[in-house]
Amino acid sequence: MQRIERPFEATTLRRKTGWLFRLLRVCLTALILVALAAGAGALWLRHAMQAQLPQLDGDRRTIAITEPVTVQRDRQGVPHLSAASLDDLIAAQGYVAAQDRLWQMDMMRRVAAGEIAEVLGSNFVEHDRIQRVLEFRQTAERLTASLSPQDRRLFEDYARGVNAYIGEADALPAEFRLLNYQPRRWQPVDSVLIILSMVQTLDEQWPTKLSRETITKKIGPTLAADLYPTGSWRDHPPTQAMPDLTKPPTDVPPPPPEEDESFQGVADDLLQLRAALAPSLGTANSCRDCIAGSNEWALSGAHTASGRPLLSNDMHLNQSLPGVWYEMDLRAPNFHAAGVSLPGVPMIVAGHNEHIAWGYTALYGDTQDLYVERTNNQGEYWDGSAWRPMDRDHETIHVRFGKDQELDVLRTNHGPIISVLVPHELRTVALRWTVYDPQFAAGMPIYALNTAGNWQEFESAMSKWWAPTLNVVYADDQGHIGYQAIGHIPQRPGGLIGVPIADQVHEWQGVLPFASLPASLDPPGGILATANSRVTPDGYPTPLSLEWASPYRNERIWKWLASHEKMTRIDMLALQTDIDSELNHELAQRFAYAIDHAHHPSARLRAAADLLRSWDGVMHTTGAAPAIVSAARDALWPLLLEPSLGQDWKLYEWPESAYVEEQLVTGKPAAWLPEKYPSWNDLLAAAVSRGLDNAHAPLSLKNWRYGDVHTIALSHPLYGMIPFFGWTGISPRPQSGDTTTVKQVGRAFGPSQRFTMDWSDIDASTENIVMGQSGDPVSPYYRDQWPAWYGATTFALPFTPAAVQSATEHTLRLTP
Numbered sequence: 001m002q003r004i005e006r007p008f009e010a011t012t013l014r015r016k017t018g019w020l021f022r023l024l025r026v027c028l029t030a031l032i033l034v035a036l037a038a039g040a041g042a043l044w045l046r047h048a049m050q051a052q053l054p055q056l057d058g059d060r061r062t063i064a065i066t067e068p069v070t071v072q073r074d075r076q077g078v079p080h081l082s083a084a085s086l087d088d089l090i091a092a093q094g095y096v097a098a099q100d101r102l103w104q105m106d107m108m109r110r111v112a113a114g115e116i117a118e119v120l121g122s123n124f125v126e127h128d129r130i131q132r133v134l135e136f137r138q139t140a141e142r143l144t145a146s147l148s149p150q151d152r153r154l155f156e157d158y159a160r161g162v163n164a165y166i167g168e169a170d171a172l173p174a175e176f177r178l179l180n181y182q183p184r185r186w187q188p189v190d191s192v193l194i195i196l197s198m199v200q201t202l203d204e205q206w207p208t209k210l211s212r213e214t215i216t217k218k219i220g221p222t223l224a225a226d227l228y229p230t231g232s233w234r235d236h237p238p239t240q241a242m243p244d245l246t247k248p249p250t251d252v253p254p255p256p257p258e259e260d261e262s263f264q265g266v267a268d269d270l271l272q273l274r275a276a277l278a279p280s281l282g283t284a285n286s287c288r289d290c291i292a293g294s295n296e297w298a299l300s301g302a303h304t305a306s307g308r309p310l311l312s313n314d315m316h317l318n319q320s321l322p323g324v325w326y327e328m329d330l331r332a333p334n335f336h337a338a339g340v341s342l343p344g345v346p347m348i349v350a351g352h353n354e355h356i357a358w359g360y361t362a363l364y365g366d367t368q369d370l371y372v373e374r375t376n377n378q379g380e381y382w383d384g385s386a387w388r389p390m391d392r393d394h395e396t397i398h399v400r401f402g403k404d405q406e407l408d409v410l411r412t413n414h415g416p417i418i419s420v421l422v423p424h425e426l427r428t429v430a431l432r433w434t435v436y437d438p439q440f441a442a443g444m445p446i447y448a449l450n451t452a453g454n455w456q457e458f459e460s461a462m463s464k465w466w467a468p469t470l471n472v473v474y475a476d477d478q479g480h481i482g483y484q485a486i487g488h489i490p491q492r493p494g495g496l497i498g499v500p501i502a503d504q505v506h507e508w509q510g511v512l513p514f515a516s517l518p519a520s521l522d523p524p525g526g527i528l529a530t531a532n533s534r535v536t537p538d539g540y541p542t543p544l545s546l547e548w549a550s551p552y553r554n555e556r557i558w559k560w561l562a563s564h565e566k567m568t569r570i571d572m573l574a575l576q577t578d579i580d581s582e583l584n585h586e587l588a589q590r591f592a593y594a595i596d597h598a599h600h601p602s603a604r605l606r607a608a609a610d611l612l613r614s615w616d617g618v619m620h621t622t623g624a625a626p627a628i629v630s631a632a633r634d635a636l637w638p639l640l641l642e643p644s645l646g647q648d649w650k651l652y653e654w655p656e657s658a659y660v661e662e663q664l665v666t667g668k669p670a671a672w673l674p675e676k677y678p679s680w681n682d683l684l685a686a687a688v689s690r691g692l693d694n695a696h697a698p699l700s701l702k703n704w705r706y707g708d709v710h711t712i713a714l715s716h717p718l719y720g721m722i723p724f725f726g727w728t729g730i731s732p733r734p735q736s737g738d739t740t741t742v743k744q745v746g747r748a749f750g751p752s753q754r755f756t757m758d759w760s761d762i763d764a765s766t767e768n769i770v771m772g773q774s775g776d777p778v779s780p781y782y783r784d785q786w787p788a789w790y791g792a793t794t795f796a797l798p799f800t801p802a803a804v805q806s807a808t809e810h811t812l813r814l815t816p
Helices: 007-051 086-113 122-133 136-145 149-168 174-179 188-203 206-227 262-277 446-451 455-462 552-562 569-576 582-597 603-613 625-651 657-667 680-694 786-791 801-807
Strands: 058-061 069-073 079-083 293-299 310-318 326-332 335-341 350-353 356-362 368-373 380-382 387-389 391-397 405-411 428-433 470-476 481-486 519-521 527-530 711-714 730-734 749-751 753-758 766-769 810-815
Touching (some): 069 086, 086 188, 086 335, 122 405, 136 188, 149 446, 206 625, 262 625, 293 552, 310 356, 310 470, 310 569, 335 446, 335 753, 335 766, 350 753, 446 455, 455 470, 527 552, 552 569, 552 582, 569 753, 582 603, 582 657, 582 680, 603 680, 625 657, 766 786
Antiparallel strands (some): 310 753, 350 356, 391 405, 481 519, 711 730
16 A cells, blocks of 8 residues: 655654754764864974975074084985084084984983973873982983083083074974974083983893892792893803803892782882883883893904904894984094984994994993881981981972872982882882992093093093993904993992892992903904803902893804904994894704694694794794794793793893793703693693784794784884874884894894994995984985895995095085
């Protein structure tokens, strides 16, 4: 029967339809407006990036200098500065660094001082709180006041150049405009803050001491000793002719404190503290073994094709956009040095001058102790002879779009009370650190290093270096090579322990004399190398650290260099990018054997074993075996630690954890075998099985590729959060190697630069950084060095005036 539509029904239908169409039009209009606004915003930001590009050619007047300074940029945009006086040279250095890296410089000083929340908001309050408790600004101010008159003048010259650029630039970096704030004037203390931030990166050990105490409390000192070795039989100290083949005594911490329920809360606090101490800007790095370190070596002419020394250095740090280093070549009367600088800091940090070359690795010298203070109900502490009130500083953390945070920082004669950063910690714990003590930390011998002309002058400069603690290799134009451990490390007559101290036996008595630190000049073997593992020779009377890196990179470097002759710069780059892993090769064989002998392994596990046993240990991106062994190793740690530590297993970090893993897998101690597994073979087979599941490995393992799961990716800290601006970073791409290879890498971690000095041809010496010189994504020098870094090639860094002139693509003349 035909339906008859009534008039009121038709009217209702038309009203509903009309309302829907109107809503649709409103939504469509809103979408169009949003798209237009986004497009306009993107165009504005691109225009702002374009507007900030610095002048590279012609003449530019500036108040920073008193006489003209020439700035020649080579094919990679590296500035080669030539000035008539040292003061004008350093002022121009500050000006040019600000041209390319001003926003990064501002962020670096804010990260160190704990002033990030002021511009980026409440997500950074906890980071700022930590830095305020650690008293970074007060420490930087004291250090600035301790500079010699000459060094103070150079730091002021640099600040004058930065401030001239801030005041004279046609447009400041787009990040300032996007965040709607202006940079403060630069001061010498800002440069010192950036230096302190690097010291923190390389020498901070106090969180590990708290974590170690918590883990020791749960599992006891015997098992904890297995997790926290000090050195290994594989170590090859640079001052020792042959590797030490005996395992050194292991430090055993004192018995753990009595059980109390607060320790579970402390463990959670420490995990949160670790997250807050992680890199705050750029791409955070979650790699367990990605610990700041480096490779370095020096060869005498007896091992090189030219008969002249070669020196190589690649420093391993968390990677960011822009990168941590800024290449420069600085020339004035009686001064000429080239290499990498820290943006915001005057002169050259690592590189060479006309007579000497130098490079660094982290020493991991222990410059920090935690002291459990004895307190009373009056808020006083016992200083060893009397009750004293704690010093108190009030801090205000300014928070953008939020409420300011107020904070009182308490201090004893040891240092600031850091237990406030661990809310469940019931004790009053103070941090003693050499940087706090004016007896230990004063002055900065950067100028003396940059102008040293021989080993004696180099040693004189290094004797005044207080932090960070470093290994330095040396090579000069007279054919000498050398090694020196540097930095002020406390003398501890009571011994060095890796947990908080609750007695008066472990007080410091000055620092170790410079002459007592490991050193070597022109060793008979003609080879010197370090890679963060133990550098103290057998019988060394005083421990420098409890935390050495795993020995595999250092061991590989020594073996590789000893097996080659007539080496060239090409060979040096080949070693810097070497991806052979003896540890992973050994573990692959152990995993394969375990699967063969486990109870009822699956067909998939047997296929994995076949791939592992036929592998050569090279961590190529195209191989399946590297992916399998990497996944198995990741899965093994929770299988080992969770039964005794529960979720607190995540607290475990140790620079030698890879060596610990080798010792446990090869030694198969019964005390570490979880009860649910009948044998170590079953445990290791389970690690492979779980690792494959966790990594979502394909059913056909032979089609799996290491590069599918092991990648590198970098993101700009600000632009990377804006839609359609992902192009400012590096999208994930396959990454060869891992933390046990000479090319030590993680997802956002690895060599921050690669340098080789060739004393047979100073202009052929090479240097490259990860991305490029500029911090502006539309600059041709923003990522132009990335293909070389990723593809294992490099660039010459011209040094002599003739070579610089030949390589010059832009010339800017700064005039008063």
